[in-house]
Amino acid sequence: MLKKILYTGLVFVFGTSIAFSDTNEERFAKEMEKYKQTGEFQNCIINSQIRRTRVLDDIHIIFEMNGNKAYLNTLDNKCPNLGFERSIKYTSRGNQLCSTDVISVLRPHDTGASCFLGKFEILEKLPRKDD
Numbered sequence: 001m002l003k004k005i006l007y008t009g010l011v012f013v014f015g016t017s018i019a020f021s022d023t024n025e026e027r028f029a030k031e032m033e034k035y036k037q038t039g040e041f042q043n044c045i046i047n048s049q050i051r052r053t054r055v056l057d058d059i060h061i062i063f064e065m066n067g068n069k070a071y072l073n074t075l076d077n078k079c080p081n082l083g084f085e086r087s088i089k090y091t092s093r094g095n096q097l098c099s100t101d102v103i104s105v106l107r108p109h110d111t112g113a114s115c116f117l118g119k120f121e122i123l124e125k126l127p128r129k130d131d
Contacts (some may be wrong), residue, residue, distance in 0.1 A: 023085040024057030031056055035070060036125040042120045044098040045071055057083035061103075063120065071120035073099075079115035081105050 031054060045063060054062040058078040063071045075082075082088070087106035090097060099119045105112035 018124040027083075028056040028060055031062060032072075034063075034126055034128075035072070036126055037072065038122045038124055040122045042071070042122065043100075045093060045120050047095050047097055050097070052125040053088065055082055055086040055088060061088070062123070063097075068125060069123060070123040072123050073120050074118045075103075076116045076118050079103070079105060082108070082113070082115070085112065 005121050045065065049065045049067070049069075050063055051066050052064040054064065054121070057060065058080065059075045059082075061073045061082075063073060065071070074092070082105050085105050085107055088103045089106045089111065090101060090103045092098070092101055099117050102114050103117060104114045
């Protein structure tokens with residue numbers, strides 16, 4: 001059983017954290033400007049290929065993968081405080097993270113709500129606007 005904790009969204013500078021002022025809606029819109037949604041879905045992704053996660057709000061997580069691939073996971077339901085904490089942990093069986101797996105909101109001293117993942121939508125990375 002593989003246990004993985006992914007910290008996203010916190011930046012520590014000299015022992016203090018920098019607060020993010022974007023609302024969940026602004027964060028979602030800003031991140032999604034970088035991608036085109038394909039409407040193509042996968043049930044699972046390979047754990048060892050996950051490079052980074054970006055929690056956008058209480059229902060959306062982008063999984064950035066090795067090889068410049070990315071997936072948008074839209075949870076089955078809102079996950080309380082996910083967009084606020086922006087950190088997750090999960091336990092998976094085998095080498096895949098699947099739509100049937102559960103994530104937990106990671107809080108500073110414990111874990112919060114546990115929520116089911118949805119399917120992983122393949123995202124196409126768009127050229128940067130300054131290119």
